[in-house]
Amino acid sequence: xxxxxxxxxxxxxxxxxxxxxxxxxxxxxxxxxxxxxxxxxxxxxxxxxxxxxxxxxxxxxxxxxxxxxxxxxxxxxxxxxxxxxxxxxxxxxxxxxxxxxxxxxxxxxxxxxx
Amino acid sequence: xxxxxxxxxxxxxxxxxxxxxxxxxxxxxxxxxxxxxxxxxxxxxxxxxxxxxxxxxxxxxxxxxxxxxxxxxxxxxxxxxxxxxxxxxxxxxxxxxxxxxxxxxxxxxxx
Numbered sequence: 245x246x247x248x249x250x251x252x253x254x255x256x257x258x259x260x261x262x263x264x265x266x267x268x269x270x271x272x273x274x275x276x277x278x279x280x281x282x283x284x285x286x287x288x289x290x291x292x293x294x295x296x297x298x299x300x301x302x303x304x305x306x307x308x309x310x311x312x313x314x315x316x317x318x319x320x321x322x323x324x325x326x327x328x329x330x331x332x333x334x335x336x337x338x339x340x341x342x343x344x345x346x347x348x349x350x351x352x353x354x355x356x357x358x
Numbered sequence: 359x360x361x362x363x364x365x366x367x368x369x370x371x372x373x374x375x376x377x378x379x380x381x382x383x384x385x386x387x388x389x390x391x392x393x394x395x396x397x398x399x400x401x402x403x404x405x406x407x408x409x410x411x412x413x414x415x416x417x418x419x420x421x422x423x424x425x426x427x428x429x430x431x432x433x434x435x436x437x438x439x440x441x442x443x444x445x446x447x448x449x450x451x452x453x454x455x456x457x458x459x460x461x462x463x464x465x466x467x468x469x
Contacts, residue, residue, distance in 0.1 A: 277457070349393070
């Protein structure tokens, strides 16, 4: 158990819909990261938050947005869903705000868009 | 961005065999981690090893940062070692959190 909690574990929805994925970081970790794992793209970095502020952005679509709340949990919002958004979405957390910290990953949220 | 290449892409082992997985990266790094993704999709931390050598049970890892590669050793493999092994790196101190993953090595351990 990494200490990072993600909900829901599985989600099935239809094209055009909107979903919210939730992540609770390990106790004491200030950084939260979101990653997408799809069959054709591998593990892709989406976005990082540190103590409520956005720190880095990767290949995140405009239809996707995220935020980190004062209690440090984070949510990833995916809207106008397309078939290609079906993927495993991981949240990770670390203590550090820079690149020198170890990241711990949650178990992922598996999204299926039909 | 930084390139991360893992080899071999696939590996089939008989239970009890030893193996070495390699990760080459194209630039200096400040963070290097090895992960095991099990058949259920969970990403499990194996090593945080920007440099040096570490051991954890039957697994060990070595990173030679100056030569831009890392090795993961699996000894006396077991069927539970099956899954995908990922190497991931972060280049530099100014790039926040962009842990760049390699494509992984798919390992199958047969009884």
